[in-house]
Amino acid sequence: MPIPTRFSTLATGLALLGALTIRAQAPATLTVQVNKPGAAVNKNMYGLFFEDINFAADGGLYPELVKNKSFETDDHLLGWKALRGGAALTSYVVLTDGPIGPTNNHFLRLSTQVGGPEAGFVNEGFRGMGVKQGAEYTFSVYLRRGPGSIAALNVTLEEPGRPSGGPETAASGPALAQARITDLTSEWKKYSVVLRPSATFAKARLKLTVEGTGTLDLDVASLYPKDTWKGRENGLRPDLVQLLADMKPGFLRFPGGCIVEGRTLAQRYQWKETIGAVAARPSLINRWNTEFLHKFTPDYYQSFGLGFFEYFQLAEDIGAAPLPILNVGMACQYNSAELAPISAAKGPNAPVAAADDAPTLDTFIQDALDLVEFANGPVSSPWGAKRAAMGHPASFNLQMIGVGNEQWGPQYLERYELFAKALKAKYPAIELVSSAGPSPDGPLFDTDSKALTQLKADYIDEHYYAKPEWFRTNVGRYDGYARGGPKIFAGEYAAQSVAIASPDNRNTWDCAISEAAFMTGLERNADVVGMASYAPLFANVDAWQWTPDMIWFDNLNSYGSPSYYVQKLYALNKGTRVLPVTMPAGAKNGTDNLFASAVVDAPTGDVVLKLVNYSGSPRPVSISLAGAKKLGKTGRAQVLATADLQTQNSLKEPKKLAPQESTFTVKGSTLNYTLAPNSFTVLRVPAQK
Structure with a gap:
């Protein structure tokens, strides 16, 4: 992806400025038959x-943050990793004995004989979990306590470990939010808590650890934003x-x-x-x-x-x-x-x-x-x-x-x-x-x-x-x-x-x-x-x-x-009926890289023109709105244009290329306008109010 520079931005600006300048070049003449509307445009045309x-x-x-929340994928632990630091789990296994339902018949059984803060699993999410500071995320899970004395499930939203600024590790990083689920029973029961991250982080992960010793069954572990x-x-x-x-x-x-x-x-x-x-x-x-x-x-x-x-x-x-x-x-x-x-x-x-x-x-x-x-x-x-x-x-x-x-x-x-x-x-x-x-x-x-x-x-x-x-x-x-x-x-x-x-x-x-x-x-x-x-x-x-x-x-x-x-x-700007357009000198649409279409918008009475100038130079056009009556005096233009055909938007520059709006004057039934280099222009000519 090209890296934008001040020079390229300046060049684009100068090109657009040039498009506003009337050149000595003779304008291309187009005729729009406003008085001869053609086929109806499907109201669902563009989808x-x-x-x-x-x-x-x-x-x-779909903003669920937990990958494979129900352990139902072919690789039943896809997205999940057992913690290995401290007092690790004694065992863990995906089972189907007494599931929560016939279509969701796999669950994770965790067992520990020692207990400790690292007896559990982490879920990586979908290339990490994006969370926002102060936003609310509902964590829900089905739990069933087995033999032993498991007292709680600790829920932590955390940053992955990064020693000395290096790559992620299995070790835990700073906690962004924490909660504790108690009152566990020997039957499947759904539990819910709300997590509020203390910071915005794009690639967080979810850590679930058991408190105490014994066995705990876990299924449908979900972390879902409330902002939907x-x-x-x-x-x-x-x-x-x-x-x-x-x-x-x-x-x-x-x-x-x-x-x-x-x-x-x-x-x-x-x-x-x-x-x-x-x-x-x-x-x-x-x-x-x-x-x-x-x-x-x-x-x-x-x-x-x-x-x-x-x-x-x-x-x-x-x-x-x-x-x-x-x-x-x-x-x-x-x-x-x-x-x-x-x-x-x-x-x-x-x-x-x-x-x-x-x-x-x-x-x-x-x-x-x-x-x-x-x-x-x-x-x-x-x-x-x-x-x-x-x-x-x-x-x-x-x-x-x-x-x-x-x-x-x-x-x-x-x-x-x-x-x-x-x-x-x-x-x-x-x-x-x-x-x-x-x-x-x-x-x-x-x-x-x-x-x-x-x-x-x-x-x-x-x-x-x-x-x-x-x-x-x-x-x-x-x-x-x-x-x-x-x-x-x-x-x-x-x-x-x-x-x-x-x-x-x-x-x-x-x-x-x-x-x-x-x-x-x-x-x-x-x-x-x-x-x-x-x-x-x-x-x-x-x-x-x-x-x-x-x-x-x-x-x-x-x-x-x-x-x-x-x-x-x-x-x-889809309009309601097509208006016939005659290109300069009766040429085909697209000749000399000039493309055009037009519609009338019945609810507003506007005439809407779409014009593409696939050229590195400004292009003046003279548009005759044949048969038009009672046009407004000020039209609206929406323009996508840049001199650089390789321009792209990005997360850093999401609107590097986005429509720019302006107005233009309408005099009589002829419209004069200069198309910017490499531009797509939508002109709306209003009916007189």
Whole structure:
């Protein structure tokens, strides 16, 4: 990541100042047909794609601080380490004898014959535990006392040991908060205490030690901040949700992404296992844990504390339409490519070798039908009752479902057709999102797109990860798409500064401005493109697998990349109808690296223009607002611009590149404006009040 200097900051400032200076260069003339509004813009046009990659859920949006709190991962002590100093534990073991419940059937048994301040365990958290001075954190745990005289469990939030400023050690560092739990019983009982750290620390750890001698059983050890979105007990990290809410997104797609598929069908995402009591939700390995050698993370698991109920609730909170994606009976085709049998009979596309106990496609279809009932059904229905029991008797107003994530080929098409038939028969108003595979072109893409059109699919999900120049070159991608067929969901896209899946990719301004240029083509073709979302959404700076990403965070802080601000400007200025734009001398959009689109915003009457100047020089433009009547005299400009296309935001400089607002004068129906070098500009021309 480049280190900013005073010189580069000064150069950027001078470039922006130059953009305000009228040059002798003749302005480029554009015409916006204000009196000829075209296609309606989907009210949910620009949204969010969430996938649990890059520690986006556990260790991110879901703010539980204890890793593997219930000892249910394959490595049952993942995240936990026994203390070895002083009077160490006599023994410790993970058992299943008399657990707290059938789905949470592992617990930790600690035994000591000597006792002492170091008889216990520490939990490392998710690359440490970020805590803030004076904030409140609820520690809760299930305990059961066995033989002996264990009198208490001591709970300490501490800094790791660092001798002479060196690396962390197993030894304890300064305590940040402490509590003592007493009144232990011979039956499982839940205990809770509140910890208030004495200092802010980004990588703290939790230490649990027994007081006395004997045996103590321990399970579901949780450390949860009280400061959550809307103050909910199982709430989400507020700074990350706020960044989403500020975008006013039209939809929230969840839970992925390839996370839906799993490497095998046994490892697929099953929404029914992510609802109900948090402590009873079984954990599952995350399919991204060992996918990339450059970020080998075998400790990456899903606790499902953030489950389907919480996703629906989040969508409702931020005013986004929920868009759940469900497994279509296919594991990831890049991994096992395992298939659920369509029926007991063998067909031409049935799996060659499926496990004897593998669920058939009927199971997956029933999961989809049950999901609609869970989201929308009355409280008197079986799944609607489960939603109500979780605190939401009202419908979540689910209107769309994704069938499969990034599948392709005849086996997908066959399964999609059966899914669609069953869902449309019972819920004809539900719209379905289908998949055109992982690539935006090629024989597989063409075949799938043609077949899905013949099947009268509602939406076809297209994905594109490519170099920045691809996005600028393909700004006219949808100009020639047939009208009247399925809508396009640009479900995953992001410019790759180096190469697809390269660990060296960066969230540069070159990537973001190229995405902004491409999005003028999405907006101009709103009669074809109904939804669009950047991907991936979140990334932990200490635990990412894939880059670039829209929002980055550590244990305490977060920031939006330049791509975040591009997405935000589009979402906040999406308008209601497309306005035709004629480029200079009738050229194609993007000629001479000038890109444009325009919409009218019916509620305000504003004319909204989006302009990209992918050039190192200021560019004066003269914009004729043809047929406009009663325009206001002062417009508002929001500008993302920097002379350096490699500019990035960071935790140290979270808004190094962020929109700058200004006003401009409107005289008559012609608008003169000078676009800054390498800029994305949104101009709002108000209707006269």
